[in-house]
Amino acid sequence: MLIAPNWTIEILSPDQSSNRVTSNILHCLKYGCQLAWLIDPDDRSVIVFKPHQQPEFCHKADKLAVLDGIDLEVTVEQLLSN
Secondary structure (H helix, E strand, O other): OOOOOOOOEEEEEOOOOHHHHHHHHHHHOOOOOOOOEEEEOOOOOOEEEOOOOOOOOEEEOOOOOOOOOOOOOOOOHOOOOO
């Protein structure tokens, strides 16, 4: 039996198609995933996906959504710091 992850994180690399990666995220959401991050290191941004909601573009000091019950507060700047 195949089970979708609760949370998926995709990091866009220069040789990947953003549409292809987004398609993978949408597939996970369709089958039960509750949260997805699409991280674009070149743009220094993250798009947050949740089921039945519009994606949210996050950058700089924006706090990223995490799953309920996970004690984590992280901003885009913190996530992408060198």
